[in-house]
Amino acid sequence: MTQTSSQEAAAEVSTTAEPATPSRRELNKAATRSSIASAALDLLRSNGSGNFTVEDIAASAGVSRRTFFNYFPSLEAALASVADGFMDHALEQFRLRPADESILESAQAALMALADPMSVAPMAELFSLTQDNRQLARSELEAWEHCTEQIIDAARGRLGTGISELYLHALAGSVISCGKAAMTVWFAEHGPDLSPTSLAVLRQHLIDAMGLLGAGFAPPSDASLHGPAASPSVSTTKDRF
Amino acid sequence: MTQTSSQEAAAEVSTTAEPATPSRRELNKAATRSSIASAALDLLRSNGSGNFTVEDIAASAGVSRRTFFNYFPSLEAALASVADGFMDHALEQFRLRPADESILESAQAALMALADPMSVAPMAELFSLTQDNRQLARSELEAWEHCTEQIIDAARGRLGTGISELYLHALAGSVISCGKAAMTVWFAEHGPDLSPTSLAVLRQHLIDAMGLLGAGFAPPSDASLHGPAASPSVSTTKDRF
DNA sequence: TCACATACTTACACTAAGTGCAAGTTTGCA
DNA sequence: TGCAAACTTGCACTTAGTGTAAGTATGTGA
Numbered sequence: 001m002t003q004t005s006s007q008e009a010a011a012e013v014s015t016t017a018e019p020a021t022p023s024r025r026e027l028n029k030a031a032t033r034s035s036i037a038s039a040a041l042d043l044l045r046s047n048g049s050g051n052f053t054v055e056d057i058a059a060s061a062g063v064s065r066r067t068f069f070n071y072f073p074s075l076e077a078a079l080a081s082v083a084d085g086f087m088d089h090a091l092e093q094f095r096l097r098p099a100d101e102s103i104l105e106s107a108q109a110a111l112m113a114l115a116d117p118m119s120v121a122p123m124a125e126l127f128s129l130t131q132d133n134r135q136l137a138r139s140e141l142e143a144w145e146h147c148t149e150q151i152i153d154a155a156r157g158r159l160g161t162g163i164s165e166l167y168l169h170a171l172a173g174s175v176i177s178c179g180k181a182a183m184t185v186w187f188a189e190h191g192p193d194l195s196p197t198s199l200a201v202l203r204q205h206l207i208d209a210m211g212l213l214g215a216g217f218a219p220p221s222d223a224s225l226h227g228p229a230a231s232p233s234v235s236t237t238k239d240r241f
Numbered sequence: 242m243t244q245t246s247s248q249e250a251a252a253e254v255s256t257t258a259e260p261a262t263p264s265r266r267e268l269n270k271a272a273t274r275s276s277i278a279s280a281a282l283d284l285l286r287s288n289g290s291g292n293f294t295v296e297d298i299a300a301s302a303g304v305s306r307r308t309f310f311n312y313f314p315s316l317e318a319a320l321a322s323v324a325d326g327f328m329d330h331a332l333e334q335f336r337l338r339p340a341d342e343s344i345l346e347s348a349q350a351a352l353m354a355l356a357d358p359m360s361v362a363p364m365a366e367l368f369s370l371t372q373d374n375r376q377l378a379r380s381e382l383e384a385w386e387h388c389t390e391q392i393i394d395a396a397r398g399r400l401g402t403g404i405s406e407l408y409l410h411a412l413a414g415s416v417i418s419c420g421k422a423a424m425t426v427w428f429a430e431h432g433p434d435l436s437p438t439s440l441a442v443l444r445q446h447l448i449d450a451m452g453l454l455g456a457g458f459a460p461p462s463d464a465s466l467h468g469p470a471a472s473p474s475v476s477t478t479k480d481r482f
Numbered sequence: 483t484c485a486c487a488t489a490c491t492t493a494c495a496c497t498a499a500g501t502g503c504a505a506g507t508t509t510g511c512a
Numbered sequence: 513t514g515c516a517a518a519c520t521t522g523c524a525c526t527t528a529g530t531g532t533a534a535g536t537a538t539g540t541g542a
Contacts (some may be wrong), residue, residue, distance in 0.1 A: 025509060025518070031521095053498060064521050069500065073375075102460060141382045165429070169422035170449075170450045171458045177389075177414030185407045209411045215458035217412045219343065266489065266538060273490095294527065305492050310529065 033071050033081075036061045040078040045125075049133040076139035079126065083143040086123040090114050099158050107151070107175045108210040110200050111182075115203045117194045127183070128192045148176045178209035253337040274312050274322075277302045281319040286366075290374040304385045320367065324384040327364040331355050332391050340399050348392070349451040352423075356444045358435045368424070369433045389417045419450035 039061035043052040054075050058068040072078040093110035101109075114120060130136040151172040156163065182205035189196040280302035284293040295316050299309040313319040334351035342350075355361060369379040392413040397404065423446035431439040453459075 023510075028509090029519085054500090055498080065499095066501090066522075067520055070520075075501080104458065138379045138383055141386055142379055145382055166422060166426045166446055166449055167453060167458070170419045170453050173418030174415040174421050174454060174458070177418045178411045181407060181410035181414050185410055189407070205407055208407055212408060212411050213415060213454075214457045216455045217345065217350055217408070217415070242513095264539075269537090270490080295529090296527080307493075307530090308491055311491080315528080 032061075032063065032067070036063065036071055037078050037081045040075070041082060041122075041125075044079060044129050049129060049136055074139075076135050079130075079136060080139035080143050081141055082122045082126050084146075086114065086119065087143055087147040087150075089119060091147065091154070094151065095154055099147060101150075103155050103158070103171055104175065104210050104214050106207060107179070111179050111206045111210075112203055115199050115206065117199065120199065120202070121185075121194055124187065124192050124194065127187050144176055144180055148172050149176060174213055175210070178213050179206065182206045182209040243264055245260045273304060273308070274300075277304065277309060277312055278319055278322045281316070281362075282323065282366075285320060285370050290370060290377055315380075317376050320371075321380040321384055323363045323367050325361065325387075327355065328384055328388040328391075330360060332388065332395070335392065336395055344392075344399070344412055345416065345451050345455050348420070349447060352447045352451075353444055354418050356440050356447065358440065361440065361443070362435055364424075365428065365433050365435060368428050385417055385421055389413050392416060415454055416451070419454050420447065423427050423450040436456060 002079045036057060040057045043056055043060060047056075054068055055065050057075065057078065061068070068078070072081070090110050090113075093105055097106035097109055126140070130140060149172075152168050155168055155172060159168070181186045182202065186198075186202040186205050190201060274408060277298060281298045284297055284301060287296075295309055297315065298308050298319065299306045302309070307321070313322070331351050331354075334354045338347035338350055367381070371381060390413075394408050396409055397414060400409070423443065427439075427443040428448050433435055
C-alpha cells in the first residue's frame with residue numbers, strides 16, 4: 001500500500017490471480033486510489049497538517065480535483081485510508097484466529113501480529129502528523145469506530161447469535177479502547193521511534209492492556225501495575241472480583 | 242464540548258469559581274449561545290439532518306452568519322453542544338463520588354444518575370436525529386473522546402501520579418466504551434422511548450456493562466448469554482468490586 | 483453624566499470544500 | 513469492430529469557514 005508509483009505502474013499486470021477479476025479497470029482504480037492517498041501523505045509530511053488543499057493533492061497525484069472526490073469524500077478520508085489499511089489488516093488477523101479462542105486473546109494476538117515496523121510505521125507516522133489537527137483526529141476516531149463495528153460482527157459470528165448485544169458492544173468497544181490506549185501511550189513515550197526496543201514496548205503494552213481488561217482492571221495494588229506478566233489467558237481467574 | 246469558542250474562557254476573572262458577576266455581557270453571550278444551539282436543534286427536528294445550513298440557523302436565531310461562527314466552529318459543533326452538556330453533567334457526577342470508591346463504581350454511579358428523562362432526553366433525541374449523518378456522528382464520537390480524556394485526568398488525580406498511564410488510558414477508554422455500548426444498545430432496542438420502563442432498561446444496561454467490565458468479560462457461559470431484551474445478568478450490583 | 487476603552491456584532495470579500503451535470507475518454511464485451 | 517458501461521474531467525454552483533474593518537453595546541473611571 002501507499003506506493004509512490006502512479007497509474008501506469010500496475011498497467012502490465014493483467015493475468016495475476018487476485019480475488020474477483022482484477023480487470024484493467026480495477027487495477028487502474030486501485031492504482032489511482034493509492035496514488036491519491038500517498039500524494040496526500042506526502043503533502044502531510046512536507047507541508048504539515050492544514051497547510052495543503054485537495055487541489056494540491058489532486059495535482060500531485062496527477063488527477064483532477066473532481067476525480068479526487070470520486071475516490072474520497074474529503075481530504076481527511078484520503079489520509080485516514082492509511083489507518084483503515086492498518087485496521088483492516090488487524091481485522092484480517094483477528095478473523096484468522098481459532099474460533100474457540102477467547103475474544104480477548106484473539107484481539108491481543110491480532111494486534112501483536114501488527115507490531116512490526118512494516119505495519120506500524122504508517123500508522124505511527126499518521127499518529128504523529130495528526131496530533132494537532134482536529135479534523136484529522138476525528139477521522140482517526142472514525143477509523144477506530146469502524147473497527148469496533150467489525151469486531152462486533154466478527155465476535156457475533158464466533159459466539160453465536162444468542163449472545164447479548166450489550167456483551168458484544170461492550171466487549172468490542174473495550175478491546176478497541178485498550179488497543180488504542182496501548183498505541184497512544186506507546187506513542188506518547190516513544191514518538192515515531194520504530195526500533196526493535198520501541199516495538200517491544202508496544203507489544204508489551206498491548207499484552208498488558210488486554211491483560212488488564214481480562215482482569216477486570218483489578219485495583220492497581222496488585223500485579224496489574226505491570227500487567228499480568230504470566231498469561232494473556234483471559235479465562236477467568238475468579239468469576240467475580 | 243471543546244467546540245466552545247475561545248472567547249468565553251476568560252469569563253471568570255476574580256478569585257471565585259462561582260458564577261458570580263453575571264454581567265450583562267456574559268448574560269447576553271450565554272443567551273445568544275443557547276439561542277443558536279436551540280435554533281440548530283429545532284431545525285434538525287423539523288428539516289432532518291443535512292437539510293439546513295448555518296445561514297438557516299443564524300437567521301432562525303436572529304444573528305448573522307458570522308456571529309454563528311463566533312460561537313461555534315461548525316454546524317455540527319452547535320448540535321454537539323447538547324451531547325457536551327450531557328457529558329459534562331456526567332463528569333460532574335463522577336467527580337462528586339468519594340475518592341476511595343473504585344473508578345468503575347464511580348463511573349457506574351455517575352452514569353446512573355443521568356438515566357432520568359430530563360438528562361437523557363436531549364441525548365436520546367440527538368442520538369435518533371444523528372444516526373444517518375456522518376459529520377454529526379463524528380462530532381458525537383469526539384464528545385465521547387473528550388469525556389474519556391476528562392476521566393483519565395480525574396482518575397489520575399484520584400489514583401495518584403504513580404499509576405501507569407496505560408492503566409489509566411485503558412481503564413478510562415473501556416469505561417466510556419461500556420457507557421457508550423449501553424446507550425447504543427438501549428437506543429437500538431427502545432429508540433427514543435423515555436418511559437420509566439425504558440429508562441429502567443437503560444439503567445440496567447449501564448449496570449450490566451460495568452459489571453461485565455469489572456468481571457473481565459468472563460466467557461459468556463453465564464448470565465450474559467441472554468437475548469437483547471432481558472438481561473438482568475448482574476444481580477450482584479451492590480456487593481461488587 | 484460623560485468620555486473612553488473594550489467587547490461584541492455585522493457586512494464584505496475571499497479561499498476552499500463538496501456536488502451535480504454533461505461532455506469526453508477508456509475499457510469490457512459481443 | 514462497434515456499442516455500452518465505466519471512468520475522468522471541466523464547469524458552475526452552493527456552502528463552510530476565516531480575516532478584516534467598521535459599527536454598536538457595555539463596563540469603568542473621572
